[in-house]
Amino acid sequence: MQEAVRTLLLAAVGMTIASCAALPTADKVASFGDAASSSSNAMKEALNANRLVALQTSREREAVAYITHKPYLLRMDDVDKSNLVQAREQVAVLSALNLYAKALVKAADQGTIADLEAASARLGASAGTLAAAAVPTAAPIVGPAFKLTGRLLGIALGNAYAAEIQSIISATDPTVQKIALTMPTSLNAVGLLVEAQVEGYEVQRQILMDAIRRDSKVDRLRLYKEYLVARSDVETLQMQASILKSSAVVFQELAEAHKALANGAPDSSALVKKFAATAAELSELISAVRATQGG
Template identity: 45%
Template sequence: MSQEREGLFYITDNEQFSLSLTDDDKRDLLTASKQIEVLEALNSYANALSQAADKGVTAELASAASTLATSTSGLVSAASPTSAAIIEPAGKFAGDLAGIALKNQYALKIRQIVRNVDPFVQRIAEQMPAALAEIIDGTRHQVENYQVSRGLTLAELRSDRRSTRLDLYREYLLARADVDGAWTLQTALENSAGIFAKLAAAHKALAENAPNSEAAIQDFATVANDLAALIKAVREARASK
């Protein structure tokens, strides 16, 4: 929003344009420190689970599970996000996650860790949608305003008779891609409640040693990939107060 506003000031010869965020812009920026902490811990746990299944490295899984359990403290009160460093989503799960089935020597240890951490995963699934609600509302408002601002800039460019049709078409394509990208991230945020519900169900199936373990593992792996996409969306999110 800041870039679009200041860019429009610049091309309309407004001498008040700025090349950086204004103080008001900075005050309006919100990130989600607690939410990101929990998502980071959940993502690390999911990847440690994959590694443990492949290699039998249970120490790293136990450590990740402990961090995840600790991170859930205070999540329910994190409805008003504050600034924090944002993480990149980790890699996707491999099909080798099926190694967690009870056919290898580490399976019992892994299964016990999964059982111990399941209450915390269930708590995250229950509380995270509410903790993300303010961010989702704020970013929707910003995306809507951003789309309007992009349209105003395009209209200003079209009013300049020096702009060729090719120039205008290129600018339209750029604006369209930017707005589409913003809505893609917004959609990922708004669909997040479904991701957490699926995550809870898939993890519960692992913890309870469901009869079809490989199917439960695949469900968990699929949701883990959705989680990585959600983390990317939260990473990009900026909401106004």
């Protein structure tokens, strides 16, 4: 009898040690959170490129009309407006993902978990809207419904706070996996549209530049400056379209890193580092785009 009790105790201790080893470390959670926040922000910014290119194409067209003494408008016409993409659900998901990521960083750094719970719930709600809009036949996205079980287990393991974070990450993982599966398709579609619109914008910009060049009063320095500005504008929009089209890689790495954290996988550190490196590259790309815009 005593031998049996001793065996059970040793087994329990072994399970406790193994479970504690699987709990996320603060630096690992913070690294993932920073990467998820920066990448979701980059995607959201790129998603706004559609509105930007439609607006700038309209401006270029009407500017050409104005300087060539033709009727012109000081606003977008109905055709311009019809080219605007309605992507409220995608923007909402990216915003919610950013809040969740920041809450992870805060939980790891400041020891506050209430914001993380709220952010997880918001992410589940926004992702559910996206699934309904983009994939009507998809199964409902699972929100953080299993949080209580994980938290009670964590308290029993003697590492309550780390287990709370772990349980929320685990409960949120189905949502993150669904987002990673669904978002690239819709973002790629917007990217292809923006790419086609950029070609139209480039043509309008060239027409305006040609009209300016025909004016003999405009010197070469002015023409040079106009060319640099125009090229920067076109390349900026092309870059944003490219980011949307290549989003699948970012979301795949986000999903892999998040699942590894949720499962306490041995290779979670490597996957988080890989995702962080990709997010850093994306962030640098966005910074370069901003620099060309003077921002």
